[in-house]
Amino acid sequence: MIALDLSADAARRALAPTGDVHDPHAARERYATAIWCHLIEPGDSAAGRIIGARGPVASLEAVLAGDELPELSAREAADGRKRWLPRLSAQAVADSLAAAAARGVTLVTRADAEWPVQLDDLGAHAPLCLWVRGDVSALRRLEASVAIVGARAASHYGDHVTRELAAELAGSGIAVVSGGAYGIDGAAHRAALRAGGLTVALLAGGADRAYPAGHTQLIDDVARHGVVVSEVACGSAPTKWRFLQRNRLIAALSTATVVVEAGWRSGSLNTAGHAAALSRPLGAVPGQITSATSAGTHRLIREYGAQCITSADDVRELLGIGGTDAATAGRGTYTGDATRVKDAMSTRVWRDTGEIARRSGMAADAVESILGLLRLDDAVQSSVDGWRLPRIGG
């Protein structure tokens, strides 16, 4: 039995820096959630299962008391305790909550109206909670959202395409979700901000700290006009594992994921894999096959069935809100007979129907009816001498 004060009063005192929580039950749930954040790494499905079954307080109490955890196998329970308990520190939780308060980071749990329910598609791998910097209500405006992600070492082409797509989509009310990184991510956030749209940055470390440091200003801007989100507690470092797990959140939070540029082994393929695993629509922007930064997107198209994305309209189609007919407007059909008739005509010489029929290898009466139709479109000219094609410009 490990001692930790989980009373409502202790919870309210602990949570005080980030705002008073009057309801004693809610205070305990929130405090226990914040503690759990310190015990587990993202995607811990054993923790997810017991918390899902008992709620954060009862599950934490059971773990601390050494109670049996029938939701888990004996091995899972023992392994879980060995993972979780060495990390238990009321001081670390207090420090983290103080950091959250200092940076205006809000805790959002499943109990809150702002909880993005699409995250529950992750099942036992869903995050326990979100730490959110910025306008929390924006989390409810992600029904139409697209993750635009890609290589940190983006090419000029990738940067350009990202800006075009993000600006057009964000400008038309579709939230642009990304990871705050250099390259494609940064370009997507910036273009969405400039277009006055909503953008969401999901960080691998705590929401209180900008990573990469060179994006401090950008991430502050995202927090001011949109939201910066993390599932790990404030003060947490962005480890490689957390980056990989953060990618699952990008995919799960967004209606669809589009990878603009990615190397053959890019981390963006991990995000794409999560999107595919969640049955979220997946798109990839093609590029030159001689470009290493497009090797990953071509791989997604070839091997993972990603849709080939060439425009913002293609992204809308991916989102299932395909409005315009632009994709079909350009389609033409070859009307074979008219082509054959025109092949047999001249812009200089007038020819009669028989002559045109002979040259085209078609029956004269068929030629006659086609000429009649073509004349309606001014595609041919007629005179007493027969028929000819109009001259361009004359």
Add this chain to the structure above:
Amino acid sequence: MIALDLSADAARRALAPTGDVHDPHAARERYATAIWCHLIEPGDSAAGRIIGARGPVASLEAVLAGDELPELSAREAADGRKRWLPRLSAQAVADSLAAAAARGVTLVTRADAEWPVQLDDLGAHAPLCLWVRGDVSALRRLEASVAIVGARAASHYGDHVTRELAAELAGSGIAVVSGGAYGIDGAAHRAALRAGGLTVALLAGGADRAYPAGHTQLIDDVARHGVVVSEVACGSAPTKWRFLQRNRLIAALSTATVVVEAGWRSGSLNTAGHAAALSRPLGAVPGQITSATSAGTHRLIREYGAQCITSADDVRELLGIGGTDAATAGRGTYTGDATRVKDAMSTRVWRDTGEIARRSGMAADAVESILGLLRLDDAVQSSVDGWRLPRIGG
């Protein structure tokens, strides 16, 4: 009843310029085939059906005699006669055969061993015969062949990619089929020739004349080292209709079709459509979405299920002769636990298992076993002070 001497003697006299045909039956069949070439336009399925049913001689005699044509509806038969008979001219056939003889163009019919049987997949739309300039036996070496086609106004990128693909494929024994046009077609032929491989040019006009005129030298080179093929008689002009029909032959002759670059309404999409209609594998090379010359290839990938082609290996896979494992060799998987363990380690400081377990949020015994595995790969170092990551280069 229209008079035309279809006797064996007349046939042998007519065919004499292109070589003596001893067998009287064969002479009549070949002469009738050459005559039919003058009466019809490519893809005439009514003609295809009666010739398929009766052979070229009997079907021509029936048409000339005004006999009933029970293979066709009354309307088809009447329309057919109206299309065909105005074109009948023994002199035109004689002139064409003389042109063929002058340019070394050989007539290849279904009765010949060189006939490429894959063309029969076109059914009633199959060509009656082929007029071939160059090594006729090459027609039998197309079991592994790829049509490489695309925009006349190719970009530098398209030209480069075409040369790389065609050289590698032709150099490895895969015949490169194309249309002899400027742009992608010309680059494909040239690269295949330079690689010492087999290349086939399918022309829309007669095989005796180079089109475009600017490719006279190139088409002569193709005829010298490979073959130049057309289904229309020597002397025939390349009309737009014949270009469209020529495209069906490119698709039908080749095992697979790859479009390297194409505008939104490019004629190459027509070739691709024929390949798809014949259930021949179809590939398209992606490019930058800002490039008009890639709009058509992206459309093929998006709308027509074309495979995204990024290398010669991808083309081999399309042909079903995917030899190498290059496509899969680069695949990596994230071994999550090892990543978490390494995240918790340092290249400078030695840490013990408990410390690594706490930092990684994993059970100590799990960490221990992973460290053991990582040590086997020299991915971690151990000492009496614990564990650390090896420094790069040291």
